[in-house]
Amino acid sequence: MLPDFTYERPGSLDEALEHGAPAGAVLHAGGTDLLGCLRDGVFSAEKVVSLSGLEELRGIRSTGNGGLRIGALTTLTEIASDASIGESYGALAQAAASAASPQLRNQGTIGGNICQRPRCWYYRGDFHCLRKGGSTCYAIAGENHYHCIFGGSGCYIVHPSDTAPALQALGASVRIASRSGSRTVAMEEFFVLPADDIRHENILEPGELVTEVVVPAVAAGTRSVYRKVRDRGAWDFALAGLAAVVRMDGDRVEEASLVLSGVAPRPWRAVDAERSLAGGECLVHPCVGKSPS
Ligand SMILES: Cc1cc2nc3c(=O)[nH]c(=O)nc-3n(C[C@H](O)[C@H](O)[C@H](O)COP(=O)(O)OP(=O)(O)OC[C@H]3O[C@@H](n4cnc5c(N)ncnc54)[C@H](O)[C@@H]3O)c2cc1C
Numbered sequence: 001m002l003p004d005f006t007y008e009r010p011g012s013l014d015e016a017l018e019h020g021a022p023a024g025a026v027l028h029a030g031g032t033d034l035l036g037c038l039r040d041g042v043f044s045a046e047k048v049v050s051l052s053g054l055e056e057l058r059g060i061r062s063t064g065n066g067g068l069r070i071g072a073l074t075t076l077t078e079i080a081s082d083a084s085i086g087e088s089y090g091a092l093a094q095a096a097a098s099a100a101s102p103q104l105r106n107q108g109t110i111g112g113n114i115c116q117r118p119r120c121w122y123y124r125g126d127f128h129c130l131r132k133g134g135s136t137c138y139a140i141a142g143e144n145h146y147h148c149i150f151g152g153s154g155c156y157i158v159h160p161s162d163t164a165p166a167l168q169a170l171g172a173s174v175r176i177a178s179r180s181g182s183r184t185v186a187m188e189e190f191f192v193l194p195a196d197d198i199r200h201e202n203i204l205e206p207g208e209l210v211t212e213v214v215v216p217a218v219a220a221g222t223r224s225v226y227r228k229v230r231d232r233g234a235w236d237f238a239l240a241g242l243a244a245v246v247r248m249d250g251d252r253v254e255e256a257s258l259v260l261s262g263v264a265p266r267p268w269r270a271v272d273a274e275r276s277l278a279g280g281e282c283l284v285h286p287c288v289g290k291s292p293s
């Protein structure tokens with residue numbers, strides 16, 4: 001059962017920032033992750049601030065210089081089915097299409113997708129672990145075969161988002177607003193490791209919210225793809241995934257950006273693999289850009 005809280009549905013960004021600033025307030029976008037957390041007592045809220053009245057945070061627009069601005073409230077379905085995203089940012093379209101189920105993609109937003117909380121079952125369950133402010137990581141001696149293989153330190157979550165690795169590989173940035181103004185952060189700088197902050201997955205400060213993600217124009221010869229392995233054929237988080245963005249000159253790889261999902265507490269760049277691809281002939285070139293099977 002959901003606990004008691006007050007509910008606000010502001011009609012403007014300024015109003016939302018006003019309501020979202022006090023301690024104890026949480027933001028509600030599509031609610032597909034948040035409501036489960038509140039219902040299961042993962043964290044509590046005195047006030048839930050719905051973003052659903054903020055029309056300015058919806059939709060996909062041109063940046064004017066070849067890139068796209070994707071409002072934080074744009075749904076995963078809208079992203080997966082947008083023609084311009086499918087054409088230029090295949091990895092993002094495929095990542096959005098691979099998340100959750102059709103119903104959840106209709107409701108779930110891109111802002112909520114990158115800000116969703118970890119799925120570690122101790123964190124989601126009745127365990128006061130380190131990430132909740134306790135003194136133990138129950139996964140170390142417990143059920144940990146879905147936990148991270150890179151980047152763990154004290155806490156061993158994997159970041160659950162499918163779209164975040166694709167956005168990072170595409171060189172996207174995040175626009176963040178607060179009552180004191182706005183700032184833009186590269187997606188690569190948005191997420192944090194447990195060694196830097198064991199209680200949070202990203203750099204958002206209290207009172208800040210994501211207003212949009214911005215994907216830059218893609219250079220000629222660029223193709224991208226997102227592949228995801230999961231326990232079940234569908235409706236499941238990534239056991240491991242890869243967002244690959246490759247700039248080709250004929251059969252030669254000029255540049256590669258490879259970001260893994262499901263293996264680390266944040267989207268994880270495979271730097272050595274990027275280096276070994278760059279400058280070489282791409283033997284997998286024909287598969288890049290095709291739809292995932
Ligand atoms: C059964 C199931 C399967 C799922 N499978 C997948 C999957 O395969 N891949 C995947 O990536 N996700 C999956 N999800 C997670 C989730 O549904 C999606 O990530 C969805 O996109 C979350 O968006 P939302 O708008 O519903 O977020 P919400 O639930 O509204 O919010 C999630 C969190 O982000 C915060 N938040 C939301 N919007 C903002 C904002 N603009 N600025 C700052 N903070 C914000 C909220 O406060 C909350 O803490 C799954 C969920 C379920 C229940």
Ligand code: SF4
Binds near residue numbers: 121140157
């Ligand atoms: S992995 Fe992190 S979230 Fe999971 S039990 Fe350990 S400290 Fe908690």
